[in-house]
Amino acid sequence: xxxxxxxxxxxxxxxxxxxxxxxxxxxxxxxxxxxxxxxxxxxxxxxxxxxxxxxxxxxxxxxxxxxxxxxxxxxxxxxxxxxxxxxxxxxxxxxxxxxxxxxxxxxxxxxxxxxxxxxxxxxxxxxxxxxxxxxxxxxxxxxxxxxxxxxxxxxxxxxxxxxxxxxxxxxxxxxxxxxxxxxxxxxxxxxxxxxxxxxxxxxxxxxxxxxxxxxxxxxxxxxxxxxxxxxxxxxxxxxxxxxxxxxxxxxxxxxxxxxxxxxxxxxxxxxxxxxxxxxxxxxxxxxxxxxxxxxxxxxxxxxxxxxxxxxxxxxxxxxxxxxxxxxxxxxxxxxxxxxxxxxxxxxxxxxxxxxxxxxxxxx
Numbered sequence: 622x623x624x625x626x627x628x629x630x631x632x633x634x635x636x637x638x639x640x641x642x643x644x645x646x647x648x649x650x651x652x653x654x655x656x657x658x659x660x661x662x663x664x665x666x667x668x669x670x671x672x673x674x675x676x677x678x679x680x681x682x683x684x685x686x687x688x689x690x691x692x693x694x695x696x697x698x699x700x701x702x703x704x705x706x707x708x709x710x711x712x713x714x715x716x717x718x719x720x721x722x723x724x725x726x727x728x729x730x731x732x733x734x735x736x737x738x739x740x741x742x743x744x745x746x747x748x749x750x751x752x753x754x755x756x757x758x759x760x761x762x763x764x765x766x767x768x769x770x771x772x773x774x775x776x777x778x779x780x781x782x783x784x785x786x787x788x789x790x791x792x793x794x795x796x797x798x799x800x801x802x803x804x805x806x807x808x809x810x811x812x813x814x815x816x817x818x819x820x821x822x823x824x825x826x827x828x829x830x831x832x833x834x835x836x837x838x839x840x841x842x843x844x845x846x847x848x849x850x851x852x853x854x855x856x857x858x859x860x861x862x863x864x865x866x867x868x869x870x871x872x873x874x875x876x877x878x879x880x881x882x883x884x885x886x887x888x889x890x891x892x893x894x895x896x897x898x899x900x901x902x903x904x905x906x907x908x909x910x911x912x913x914x915x916x917x918x919x920x921x922x923x924x925x926x927x928x929x930x931x932x933x934x935x936x937x938x939x940x941x942x943x944x945x946x947x948x949x950x951x952x953x954x955x956x957x958x959x960x961x962x963x964x965x966x967x968x969x970x971x972x973x974x975x976x977x978x979x980x981x982x983x984x
Contacts, residue, residue, distance in 0.1 A: 630693040631739035638678035656719020657690040664768035674701025685832035752815030780842040793896030803827035810910035881930035
């Protein structure tokens with residue numbers, strides 16, 4: 622089973638640490654970690670092996686067949702790797718995983734082709750990876766101290782002309798009924814231009830077995846991706862009003878996005894299941910995404926138009942009581958914010974030398 626996941630693990634490692642693509646010897650410093658408990662997050666794995674040497678990168682993917690996880694840890698030096706192997710041998714099974722193994726010799730002998738194939742897989746998946754990241758707000762990434770945010774997501778890809786995902790409420794129903802997801806949902810988002818839909822949960826326990834029913838999605842024109850393939854790195858928010866922009870998915874911060882965003886604030890409004898809240902709001906308003914920010918006591922609702930945002934912000938206290946259980950709601954309407962500006966690139970030396978100089982004075 623481990624050998625079947627090695628290409629995916631390498632591709633995920635390159636997502637986590639792209640510079641490794643230029644180091645064709647890194648597989649000699651890599652360990653495959655099998656039988657990792659589903660309660661173990663990626664950063665714990667990195668910390669665990671970091672006790673025995675410098676770790677360059679670590680990733681975890683779901684093993685849907687065994688309902689556990691499989692990981693890869695890349696060390697900075699061969700010596701760090703050997704220290705970790707010795708420490709695991711001395712632990713005598715008292716670990717958070719079933720077994721570790723080094724990359725097999727036949728893979729190492731062909732490591733350049735293996736890495737090249739992983740680089741190509743990463744390129745093929747790049748549009749899905751970017752679409753996934755654009756649905757996740759920066760605040761979620763900043764708060765992800767366990768490093769398991771991708772593993773708390775259900776990432777669905779929609780076929781052309783798909784109608785099963787008319788609203789995030791439909792997405793929530795698919796997650797609950799077709800994929801048998803349990804637990805409290807934190808966010809739902811549909812990016813129609815990228816044909817990607819995401820449900821984020823508070824933890825991973827209720828979605829570990831969703832892969833068992835992924836074939837049932839075919840009739841809905843959907844496919845389930847292993848979101849662990851796409852580790853989430855930090856990106857700069859920039860611009861004005863950074864605190865608010867950090868709450869908003871990047872796909873609706875694009876100049877091409879025609880809709881608007883309403884940021885709702887009030888005591889405890891972020892505690893309710895995001896899917897239930899979304900379905901309640903959808904009874905009167907067309908929603909594109911809904912994201913709960915529990916620590917900030919805020920909920921972000923993305924709507925398809927400014928008129929829709931204004932209508933939601935003008936709702937009555939009784940409406941908010943049904944949606945959130947409280948009437949103490951403040952609503953801030955935000956148009957599609959412009960992305961942070963970047964300075965124009967400096968001209969190359971050839972361009973600079975060929976550029977016309979100042980005109981001579983004619984007097």
